[in-house]
Amino acid sequence: MATVHIPTLLRPLTGGLQSMEAAGSTLREILADVVRQQPKLEGRISDATGILPEIMIAIGDTEAKLVDVPVPANADVWILPSIAGG
Numbered sequence: 001m002a003t004v005h006i007p008t009l010l011r012p013l014t015g016g017l018q019s020m021e022a023a024g025s026t027l028r029e030i031l032a033d034v035v036r037q038q039p040k041l042e043g044r045i046s047d048a049t050g051i052l053p054e055i056m057i058a059i060g061d062t063e064a065k066l067v068d069v070p071v072p073a074n075a076d077v078w079i080l081p082s083i084a085g086g
């Protein structure tokens with residue numbers, strides 16, 4: 001199982017959880033398990049087209065651009081608000 005780290009911005013939707021365990025071998029499966037456990041997160045991290053533009057996800061220290069990437073067992077998955085600017 002992966003440990004999914006929840007950003008402060010989304011914690012009100014998870015009852016204050018900072019992290020949670022989620023099952024899956026791909027990021028898509030892990031995000032589906034996160035939403036299954038925390039239904040209020042549906043549509044807040046990803047949608048049918050992929051990761052939302054306002055969200056950045058890292059698996060360990062590598063940014064995930066697609067939801068169909070493999071996730072190693074016991075990985076840390078970081079959900080972060082995307083930072084933009086100039």
